[in-house]
Amino acid sequence: MTIDYQRAKPKLKEEVLLPEGLLAARDRVARRHARERRSLAWGRARRRFLPAVVIGSALLFTVGVADRFVQALLPPTRTASAPALGSAPASVNNQTLAQVAQTLAADQKAIAALARAQAQLARSAGGDAGSALGASNLAIPKLPSLPALPSFSAPALPSAPAAHATTGASVVVP
Amino acid sequence: MSCPEIADPSPGPPELVVHGRAMATRIQIRLPLGGENAGHRARLVEAASRAVEIFQTVDRTCTRFDPRSPLMQANRSPEDWHVLPEALFLAVQEAKRAHDETRGLFDPRVLRRLVAMGYDRTLPFHAGRVVTHPGGLPPARRPLPPWRPRFRGGREAIMGNEPLDLGGIGKGLAVRWASQALADETADYLVEAGGDCYCAGNAPDGGPWLIGVEDPVRPASSLCVLSVRDRGVATSSVRLRRWMAENRRVHHLIDPRTGLPGGGGLLSVTVVGADPAQAEVWSKALFIAGSSGIAPLAEKKALAALWVDERGRFSMARAMQRHVRWQRA
Numbered sequence: 001m002t003i004d005y006q007r008a009k010p011k012l013k014e015e016v017l018l019p020e021g022l023l024a025a026r027d028r029v030a031r032r033h034a035r036e037r038r039s040l041a042w043g044r045a046r047r048r049f050l051p052a053v054v055i056g057s058a059l060l061f062t063v064g065v066a067d068r069f070v071q072a073l074l075p076p077t078r079t080a081s082a083p084a085l086g087s088a089p090a091s092v093n094n095q096t097l098a099q100v101a102q103t104l105a106a107d108q109k110a111i112a113a114l115a116r117a118q119a120q121l122a123r124s125a126g127g128d129a130g131s132a133l134g135a136s137n138l139a140i141p142k143l144p145s146l147p148a149l150p151s152f153s154a155p156a157l158p159s160a161p162a163a164h165a166t167t168g169a170s171v172v173v174p
Numbered sequence: 175m176s177c178p179e180i181a182d183p184s185p186g187p188p189e190l191v192v193h194g195r196a197m198a199t200r201i202q203i204r205l206p207l208g209g210e211n212a213g214h215r216a217r218l219v220e221a222a223s224r225a226v227e228i229f230q231t232v233d234r235t236c237t238r239f240d241p242r243s244p245l246m247q248a249n250r251s252p253e254d255w256h257v258l259p260e261a262l263f264l265a266v267q268e269a270k271r272a273h274d275e276t277r278g279l280f281d282p283r284v285l286r287r288l289v290a291m292g293y294d295r296t297l298p299f300h301a302g303r304v305v306t307h308p309g310g311l312p313p314a315r316r317p318l319p320p321w322r323p324r325f326r327g328g329r330e331a332i333m334g335n336e337p338l339d340l341g342g343i344g345k346g347l348a349v350r351w352a353s354q355a356l357a358d359e360t361a362d363y364l365v366e367a368g369g370d371c372y373c374a375g376n377a378p379d380g381g382p383w384l385i386g387v388e389d390p391v392r393p394a395s396s397l398c399v400l401s402v403r404d405r406g407v408a409t410s411s412v413r414l415r416r417w418m419a420e421n422r423r424v425h426h427l428i429d430p431r432t433g434l435p436g437g438g439g440l441l442s443v444t445v446v447g448a449d450p451a452q453a454e455v456w457s458k459a460l461f462i463a464g465s466s467g468i469a470p471l472a473e474k475k476a477l478a479a480l481w482v483d484e485r486g487r488f489s490m491a492r493a494m495q496r497h498v499r500w501q502r503a
Binding site: 158160161162163164165166167168169170171 | 199200202204300345364366367368369370371373377383384385386387388390393396398399400407408409411412413414415442444499500502
């Protein structure tokens with residue numbers, strides 16, 4: 001047999017007996033209690049957290065104001081700007097890169113030629129030990145000439161600024 | 175005595191330039207202008223003229239080249255009481271103070287030694303090679319006894335036990351007093367007298383005053399350029415005032431400890447200081463210290479000094495570095 005506990009719950013005696021007006025009043029009181037509990041809980045939370053929020057905000061505001069004040073007192077710092085690279089240095093850089101690439105290619109050719117020469121030397125050494133160093137037979141390729149790198153002149157030192165007076169040996173006026 | 179001249183305005187920022195002549199050198203006063211009215215400009219001209227007159231007064235009273243000057247009259251009997259003109263009285267007091275402060279490296283009691291080397295009159299250094307025949311150079315002497323001048327009231331003094339040469343401080347004092355006369359009218363000015371100067375406030379372009387330091391080896395060029403504001407600059411150099419005395423090369427900066435030309439190994443010393451007279455005194459005292467002693471003394475006294483040795487190399491004390499705007503590579 002299945003028992004329905006909800007249905008089996010017995011009706012309270014006073015619910016049956018109290019008039020509707022009193023029940024409504026009791027409900028109102030219960031709602032008011034619930035409302036007051038919520039209000040109390042909110043008030044407790046407010047008392048707990050609000051001071052910290054207020055103090056934190058005030059602190060942040062003070063720090064901000066103090067920072068503005070200090071920044072106003074300090075002399076303005078000049079941003080050191082790097083000298084802009086003009087079109088002429090960029091073109092020089094490109095030219096240099098191209099020449100470095102040519103140099104690398106030439107180096108690779110030279111390395112390959114040296115490797116070939118080494119292999120030829122090894123073959124001749126293996127085949128005829130007596131004439132191991134028949135150097136005249138080895139054709140060492142001529143290394144390609146390297147392209148000249150562009151020359152850069154150091155910037156001239158600034159000249160002396162014009163002075164308002166000179167200190168030195170006291171000039172004798174006849 | 176020459177009258178001050180107002181120079182033509184230069185093409186740069188507006189300024190008033192007044193020239194004069196005293197102490198056998200040229201006086202220059204530069205006053206930047208900036209919207210002054212006619213009345214203020216007239217007062218500036220008047221102050222500049224007064225400043226030039228101060229140089230001429232100091233020259234007249236403190237020169238050793240005029241036997242009628244108050245200094246030379248007092249030098250005839252230095253151990254007696256003399257009533258001195260105010261400029262001379264103050265100059266002797268300041269010389270005594272400088273003597274004590276430099277522990278005797280600055281000493282005005284060198285007149286007899288200079289005269290003994292033939293420097294008894296204005297020598298024509300500007301004309302080139304100078305030769306004197308004093309008739310026997312004095313040997314090195316023992317250090318002089320302590321210098322104890324006495325002062326009474328505001329004008330009376332006993333000079334001490336030796337005649338004095340105030341050439342080592344007179345120009346610096348004149349620059350100081352002329353600067354004080356100008357400071358009543360303006361905050362920005364330059365007073366320059368034959369290599370010693372005082373730079374107050376800003377130059378006509380609004381920046382600090384720039385003072386070139388002469389290269390004693392190549393006088394046409396500068397060793398460096400100093401940037402100064404409210405500072406005096408003085409140089410002691412033997413580039414010009416040196417001569418041959420009895421076949422011996424001598425100069426005018428006498429070491430009071432020996433009575434002979436001092437500053438072994440040095441050609442010139444430049445000092446920057448708050449007071450032009452003190453700067454002049456210390457430039458001489460450092461010169462006398464010689465090439466071996468100048469660096470420790472300058473550092474000990476925290477003096478802004480730079481010096482050139484006989485090889486033409488120049489060095490500077492740490493305190494001078496902040497004044498150097500440019501220096502030759």
